Amino acid sequence: MKPEEFDRLLADESDIVPSSGFVASVMEAVTTEATAPPLAFPWSRAWPLAAGFAALLVWLVFLQFRPVVATSGPDLYAWFETIVPMATGWVAGALLMTIALTAWSLRLARFR
Amino acid sequence: MSAEEDAEDVARVLAGDVSAFEAIVRRWQKPLVNLAYRFCRDRGRAEDMAQEAFLRAYRKLASWRREAAFSTWLFALATNLYRSEVRRVPPLTAPLDEGVAALDRRAVEPVLDEERRDRMVRNAVLGLPAKYRDVLTLFYFHGMDIAKSAASLGVPQGTVKARLSRGRDILRGKLPSLLGHRS
Numbered sequence: 666m667k668p669e670e671f672d673r674l675l676a677d678e679s680d681i682v683p684s685s686g687f688v689a690s691v692m693e694a695v696t697t698e699a700t701a702p703p704l705a706f707p708w709s710r711a712w713p714l715a716a717g718f719a720a721l722l723v724w725l726v727f728l729q730f731r732p733v734v735a736t737s738g739p740d741l742y743a744w745f746e747t748i749v750p751m752a753t754g755w756v757a758g759a760l761l762m763t764i765a766l767t768a769w770s771l772r773l774a775r776f777r
Numbered sequence: 778m779s780a781e782e783d784a785e786d787v788a789r790v791l792a793g794d795v796s797a798f799e800a801i802v803r804r805w806q807k808p809l810v811n812l813a814y815r816f817c818r819d820r821g822r823a824e825d826m827a828q829e830a831f832l833r834a835y836r837k838l839a840s841w842r843r844e845a846a847f848s849t850w851l852f853a854l855a856t857n858l859y860r861s862e863v864r865r866v867p868p869l870t871a872p873l874d875e876g877v878a879a880l881d882r883r884a885v886e887p888v889l890d891e892e893r894r895d896r897m898v899r900n901a902v903l904g905l906p907a908k909y910r911d912v913l914t915l916f917y918f919h920g921m922d923i924a925k926s927a928a929s930l931g932v933p934q935g936t937v938k939a940r941l942s943r944g945r946d947i948l949r950g951k952l953p954s955l956l957g958h959r960s
Contacts, residue, residue, distance in 0.1 A: 671945065674895050675902065675917040683810045687824055691802045691831045698832060699795045 704774040706767070718760060725753050783847035790838055802831055805848070809855050815914045816859040817868045818903060826862050830855040849928050852919075856929040860911055868903050901952060902944075909944030912937055 729749045731742070782804070789797035809830055814823035834854055841850045902913050911930060916937065919925040923941075927934045 668945070671948075672917075672921060674898055675913065676921055678815075678899060678917070680807065680811050681814050681820060681823070683806045683824060683827070687806055687810070687828070688799060688802050690824075691806075691828050692796075692799050694828060694832050695798055695802075695835050696795060698835065 722756050725749055780846055812918055813859055815918055816863050826859055830858050852929045905944055909940050912940040913944045916941055
């Protein structure tokens, strides 16, 4: 088969005609999309997590500023004293990231 | 099809007039449904795919930068969607080798009419590996225009030329008796 024959065979395919209801069907979908309310943020699921993070942060801050108390046994306070500044940074970072991701998700949901 | 009309309708839709999108759908429904049909060879599915393409175009209308023609942007978006769709649910065609066996059996009988043979060759295109199938589909859909095919696929023109040549070679290799019968 010559190249031009092969071209003709594949290029000369007759077009199909969209069904009469196609435009109406597309516009119905578009209108539904346009009038649909933005997705609501699932606060009912999010708030326990947010509360948990807040409690953890409060606890870590409390530990950081707790007065030194003489205790017997292993010096847990000294350990916390080392770990808390580091952990506070991580928790603060995680909270910031959560806020940023939440804001981004809300923005995406609004534009859908 | 006027580029100015497209630009005006897009501006109206972006300003909040959803009904202006209907003019865009009316203008482009036939090309988009036909392009989808060439990817899936199923009328009903082609309309579903085209509807999804229009819906996606509506959602992303603000991302059309006007540097390229609206049609270029729309075809690139639709092509991307159609390729994903046929990758997700491949069209119901026999694998190329099985199709070839059936075609070769029929080729010895002179009863295979031209129209049927042409249809079989077109279906054989769908059996090609995706990168060749997509290029062949778009090249012939766009009236054998390499630049438009490359824009729709988002690849360089040289890639389109190379894949086109390789795709044709594969088809010729797989359908020797059928294609030879015509020369």
